[in-house]
Amino acid sequence: MIEKDTLIAAARAASAKAYAPYSNFHVGAALAFADGSVVSAANVENASYGLALCAETVAVSQAMASGVRGGLLAVAVVGGPPGADGEAQLTQAPVTPCGRCRQVLNELAQLGSTDPVVWSVGSEAVVEMRLSQLLPHAFGPANLG
Secondary structure (H helix, E strand, O other): OOOHHHHHHHHHHHHOOOEOOOOOOEEEEEEEEOOOOEEEEEOEOOOOHHHOEOHHHHHHHHHHHOOOOOOEEEEEEEEEOEOOOOOEOOOOOOOOOOHHHHHHHHHHHHHOOOOOEEEEEOOOOEEEEEHHHHOOOOOOHHHHO
């Protein structure tokens, strides 16, 4: 499995690519898979605020578009205002995936029957939880019959 610090570094690097002119809050996410691949992405905002895409959702979309549909082992999420290099300057409190992103991550995890560890990163701590702890009693493909 990928090292926690390596996945967090990938999420931080991804945060530099955020398009966040409205919130000025850069988020980066990195996903690690059993085959050794890592997919990372940043948030993408839109003038029509409801159309914004979270970093985790963009990363899942990239993974799926690349044909990666199973084996999700770990997720790292970072966020904060951009520094001089564009990377998120971490907030004190760890940034966790929003409810929508938890559901999107769950769909990908259920396709491979995994319960990935989620590292939510803040400037003073990294919170480690399983996705099932962040989204208990999740709805997924198995619920459809």
